[in-house]
Amino acid sequence: MQNYDGQDDLADLTPELVPMFPGAGPFLARFLPYSPPTHAGLNQNFCDLHAFLKYLHEAAWYGYLHASLGDQAAYVLLFEGRTVTAAAASATGEQALGELLNLYEQGAALSAHPLPAVLAHVLSGIGNRAWKFNLTEDFTGLHARPTGAIFYARGEIVATLPATLPYEGAFPAPLRPQTLILPRSLAGWAHHQYTLTLRGKDSMNAITGMYQQFRTQHGLAGIAFLRALGERLTPAEYAMRSDVALHDLEPLVQEFIKTGCVREGG
Structure with a gap:
């Protein structure tokens, strides 16, 4: 030394x-x-x-x-x-x-x-x-x-x-660096809006059996994301606001569509 x-x-x-x-x-x-x-x-x-x-x-x-x-x-x-x-x-x-x-x-x-x-x-x-x-x-x-x-x-x-x-x-440097979101050309799904179906609305209503089933499967984080989609936030906007990784949301969106909780557009 x-x-x-x-x-x-x-x-x-x-x-x-x-x-x-x-x-x-x-x-x-x-x-x-x-x-x-x-x-x-x-x-x-x-x-x-x-x-x-x-x-x-x-x-x-x-x-x-x-x-x-x-x-x-x-x-x-x-x-x-x-x-x-x-x-x-x-x-x-x-x-x-x-x-x-x-x-x-x-x-x-x-x-x-x-x-x-x-x-x-x-x-x-x-x-x-x-x-x-x-x-x-x-x-x-x-x-x-x-x-x-x-x-x-x-x-x-x-x-x-x-x-x-x-x-x-x-x-x-920003105080807390923000996450980059993929451009629309590569992640169109992330920039779309989604509409809640009746099943999706029931999944957020705590007095329904659907809510308990949805919460068991996706947790409170899944409920928060579903609620945000119902408020017309795109997945990209939700990822930015909630500091969630966009690639964690893609399988959720696919699952929500597959199970009839949301549909694209509206």
Whole structure:
């Protein structure tokens, strides 16, 4: 261990991270730090991506996914197991998440790289543009400069990274990163409205036998979701408001339709 003889240099104590994708174009990819993958070489022939995302969600996993096929690539950051920001060559956010899924379905190899929770939080604010940097005592996010990047958590420097922007800017992290929802083109069911049938209404009425049967099968969470559909929320809107993973709702919607509790449209 290095002996500072009482003259601790804080700059020397701050970890300098190594870029995972040096020279990458998308902002998110440019500032992702090196991390050995916990999973590498995944492909659709032996790994269902939605099942893998569900596994990461249940593990409250922090890190990023990288999918590449030829000269195409997509990057998705996970926070608490939730997809919170994404980037591809010409897209960010939900469209870039859709691009990762498209690449995977076309045969792309996927890898998963873990990160400490604090770094995942800092990176969660990276989108398609940088903002004016204003260091406040509680600033959490990335400060990008022509000379390198600084990771801040609650106003404190937690790491640096030799990746740059041609100008100075900031990517503030949200207090609680929101979950990305798949675009309509890939998850049309999630953006539809559903109408409760008489059976669905009985399933929410505590004095009916149908209610007890429904609650035993789906629990209070299922009742809350069914009620939200009855209030004309789409599954995507409910997932955003309730911080529920969208892939957990798809089998419920299918079950509700199959058992005659809801029908599409209305």
